[in-house]
Amino acid sequence: MFEFALLGLLHEAPMHGYELRKRLHDLLGAFRAFSYGSLYPTLRRLQRAGLIVEEGPEESALSWGRRARKVYKLTPEGKERFAELLADAGPQTWDDDSFGVHLAFFSRTPADVRIRILEGRRRCVEERREGLRERLTRTGEQIDRYTRELHRQGLESTEREVRWLNELIAHEQSEQDE
Amino acid sequence: MFEFALLGLLHEAPMHGYELRKRLHDLLGAFRAFSYGSLYPTLRRLQRAGLIVEEGPEESALSWGRRARKVYKLTPEGKERFAELLADAGPQTWDDDSFGVHLAFFSRTPADVRIRILEGRRRCVEERREGLRERLTRTGEQIDRYTRELHRQGLESTEREVRWLNELIAHEQSEQDE
């Protein structure tokens, strides 16, 4: 997931860690954390896997302040790996904390995969919605006021998300028909 | 967090692992995962910390089918610890993945702490909302269609959550005035 995001950003241009983190934060900060505690280890993992390489200290023109930063760059294997991940539409693409990341790279995702991811996400949210609905309408042991509030709010927001996903899916399909 | 939830449930009645997981899933399954991979290690952690104890194999009346289950029970220290956690209103009580758990035990949370948690949560969601709003209205580099959709949806749902929190807070305050 982090892997996917990093490969995706490095696919645009070589970058160093701090910048990757900033771009990520700017792009998806409201949805995911992306702390340094994951960033650098992931970078090293990718490096060990041969998906990225560290470029030389990279003297940019003049102004040799800015020191000691390591610029990473995708290898051919890295590009291939990213293409693979882009073509994937499995459950891990639509779960709560990776769906946003995948959406952020949707314009580079194949059209059919886009639809399958959106549909997977919809099914996933619908299941949650049904769970909440069932819990709320269940007779028998009545539930705590606060828990009920939580479930009511959850139900409403899942309903909205489903509607939103329907719009996105409809848009994708209409585009496909053209 | 898991710790808080387990202590809370065991505060109601002694239980074994499987049952704890079921109760948790039933109570908050739509919001959190609660897998066994956390459950049993947490249980052992609590046990080592002396907050819970394992009761004897617990022969229930007859029908000695039902094998090998370990029933856990709060110790006095465990009860004390739970009370401490209930009285806490720090940042970790209102972050995305513990707020729901805290709400689920709200009826046993002191009234003033309830309000402070709700206000903390509101501030947190408001910050996210402002981030999204700023990102959406920012001139300069226009953003990707899908990312914009994501942010629009995020903005709408944070706005709704803030409104919902306002209602909860208002309700708490009116109750306090009685």
Place this chain on the structure above:
DNA sequence: GGTGATTATATCGCCGCGATACATCGATCG
């Protein structure tokens, strides 16, 4: 008497996070 769902405990490795450490740079202010 077999087959599969449910009850039940438990571990493994991975991943992401918060906290923290360290070091340098530019700007602001007294």
Place this chain on the structure above:
DNA sequence: CGATCGATGTATCGCGGCGATATAATCACC
């Protein structure tokens, strides 16, 4: 001029949670 502060930048540590998996007994059903 020196101090201090907030970015910039790389990096690690331990912890907590998760998914996958193993194991095993019981129950309901055919």
